[in-house]
Amino acid sequence: xxxxxxxxxxxxxxxxxxxxxxxxxxxxxxxxxxxxxxxxxxxxxxxxxxxxxxxxxxxxxxxxxxxxxxxxxxxxxxxxxxxxxxxxxxxxxxxxxxxxxxxxxxxxxxxxxxxxxxxxxxxxxxxxxxxxxxxxxxxxxxxxxxxxxxxxxxxxxxxxxxxxxxxxxxxxxxxxxxxxxxxxxxxxxxxxxxxxxxxxxxxxxxxxxxxxxxxxxxxxxxxxxxxxxxxxxxxxxxxxxxxxxxxxxxxxxxxxxxxxxx
Numbered sequence: 001x002x003x004x005x006x007x008x009x010x011x012x013x014x015x016x017x018x019x020x021x022x023x024x025x026x027x028x029x030x031x032x033x034x035x036x037x038x039x040x041x042x043x044x045x046x047x048x049x050x051x052x053x054x055x056x057x058x059x060x061x062x063x064x065x066x067x068x069x070x071x072x073x074x075x076x077x078x079x080x081x082x083x084x085x086x087x088x089x090x091x092x093x094x095x096x097x098x099x100x101x102x103x104x105x106x107x108x109x110x111x112x113x114x115x116x117x118x119x120x121x122x123x124x125x126x127x128x129x130x131x132x133x134x135x136x137x138x139x140x141x142x143x144x145x146x147x148x149x150x151x152x153x154x155x156x157x158x159x160x161x162x163x164x165x166x167x168x169x170x171x172x173x174x175x176x177x178x179x180x181x182x183x184x185x186x187x188x189x190x191x192x193x194x195x196x197x198x199x200x201x202x203x204x205x206x207x208x209x210x211x212x213x214x215x216x217x218x219x220x221x222x223x224x225x226x227x228x229x230x231x232x233x234x235x236x237x238x239x240x241x242x243x244x245x246x247x248x249x250x251x252x253x254x255x256x257x258x259x260x261x262x
Contacts, residue, residue, distance in 0.1 A: 001050050001068065002178060010182030015044030016075060016189040017182070025051045025067075030130055030144040033074035037132060037140040045076040046185065065146060066155040070166075071181055074144040075188070079196060083131060083138050087253070088200060088238040089192075090114050090129045091207050093143050096191040097125065097184055098210055104183050107170050110212035113231075113240045113257060117147070118212050121259075122165035124148050145184070150174050201236070208233050213259055218242065221256040228260065 002022045011017050019042065026032050026049050033047045051067040065072055079086065094111045101109045101117070101124075110118045117125035125147035132139040148166040156164055167175055195203055208214065213231045220227055220242055229244040239251040 002048055002181070006178040007048075007182050010179050010186075012186045013044070013189040015042075016192070017046045017185045018044055020046045020048065022048045023050070025049065025053065027053050028144075029072050029074035030128055030142050033076050033142045033144070034130060034132070037076050037142060041076055043076060043078040043140075046073055048073040048181065065148070066151050069150040069155065071145065071147040071149050071177055071184075073181065074142050075185070077141040077143060077192070079138070079141065081138055083133050084237070086131055086138055086141050087129070088195070089141055089143060090127050091234070091238055092191050092195045092203055093127050093129075093145070093188055095203055095206050095210070096188040097127070097145065097147075099191075100180075100183050100187040101167070103187075104180065105167060105171055105175070107167065110210045111207065112212050112259075113234065114238070119165050119170055121212060123163060124165050124167065147184075149177055149180065204234060204236060204238075213257065217260040219258040219260055220250070220252055221258065222252075222254075 001024050004020045004022050008017065008020060029047045029049050029052065033045065036045055049072045052065065052072055077089065091114060094115065094117065097117060098109045098111055101107050107119060109124065112118055115127040116123050125145065128144040129141060131141045148164060150168045151166050152168065153161045191203060211234065214233060215231060217228065217230050220229065227244050229242040229250065232241040232243050232249065235241050235251050239253045240257065242250045242252055244250055
């Protein structure tokens with residue numbers, strides 16, 4: 001099981017991870033972190049688990065992860081932001097985590113809007129953001145991350161094997177999860193502080209460069225229906241810009257994006 005001491009040994013952060021709880025088995029790190037947020041926990045709390053009984057991803061999809069092989073963690077944030085601006089934190093986290101995979105592991109990674117990390121167009125990780133709003137004011141944000149580190153194809157259901165990959169597969173050796181987690185948290189705090197200081201445009205430009213579906217034909221699936229178009233990039237508010245078949249720009253803030261050029 002992961003232990004707080006070796007993780008914090010590698011931390012260079014001011015807040016993120018300075019309070020850190022490593023748990024063996026829980027329902028979900030996001031659920032645990034959210035409950036701590038409701039109790040008034042301070043910004044920077046990190047909850048880590050070796051196994052989740054009810055791990056979930058975006059759109060309430062189940063998140064599969066074998067016991068003791070991957071990284072499953074959530075971070076509590078209390079930014080002075082509007083709920084609309086807080087949505088951009090998913091993109092900030094994606095940039096931070098993608099950078100560290102390249103810097104530390106020398107593995108080329110990209111992102112699929114808004115929250116997936118990809119290696120060779122296969123999903124290696126996902127980010128889940130949840131927020132608590134009280135009286136129209138943002139109280140706190142929980143950012144959860146699931147990253148396939150030392151797992152292998154046999155650890156996943158047959159349905160998922162063709163769509164997922166792991167860091168172990170690309171690195172060819174087992175990875176120290178404690179060291180990697182500390183590096184991810186260091187990178188995230190750096191980008192988070194940059195974002196809060198008003199550097200969103202720079203982060204957005206970086207996100208745009210690692211967007212795997214840029215200039216690709218996609219299908220956008222929304223509750224009201226679906227449409228096809230070509231991805232132009234990401235808007236300053238964090239929405240995906242898709243030019244539809246009539247040549248009109250659509251700003252997609254939520255929905256499922258299917259790559260038609262896989």
